[in-house]
Amino acid sequence: MLYLDPHRIIENRIAESMGFDKYKMIIEHVRKVDVSADLDFQRTYNGFYRFRRNAEWRAAYYGLFEEIKNSSPTFEQIIRALYKILKLHFPVKCLLR
Numbered sequence: 001m002l003y004l005d006p007h008r009i010i011e012n013r014i015a016e017s018m019g020f021d022k023y024k025m026i027i028e029h030v031r032k033v034d035v036s037a038d039l040d041f042q043r044t045y046n047g048f049y050r051f052r053r054n055a056e057w058r059a060a061y062y063g064l065f066e067e068i069k070n071s072s073p074t075f076e077q078i079i080r081a082l083y084k085i086l087k088l089h090f091p092v093k094c095l096l097r
Contacts, residue, residue, distance in 0.1 A: 022048040036066040060085045 015021065022044050033041050042062060045051065053061070064081055073081075082088075 019048050030069060034066055035069065036062040057086065 025044050026041070026048060029038075029041055035041055035045075036059075042058070046058075051058070060082060064078070064085060068078070068081075
């Protein structure tokens with residue numbers, strides 16, 4: 001006889017709808033792969049975080065991500081580095097208020 005556990009079914013559906021499987025993949029792989037080159041990782045990350053940027057921006061982001069993933073930079077340091085890499089001239093102070 002087949003037994004269906006309604007609590008388990010609901011838990012699985014909620015986890016699936018919230019993208020926990022994608023989040024788990026991101027967390028499990030972020031330190032194991034080169035995030036600047038692993039397109040599967042990037043696709044999953046982009047989907048989970050709803051990342052919608054052009055190819056140049058994504059290349060800069062993932063390159064920086066790979067470079068600093070084992071350190072603890074501040075949000076300001078990350079933004080400043082991205083703006084420097086992309087040669088953008090936007091006042092960073094506006095983002096930090």
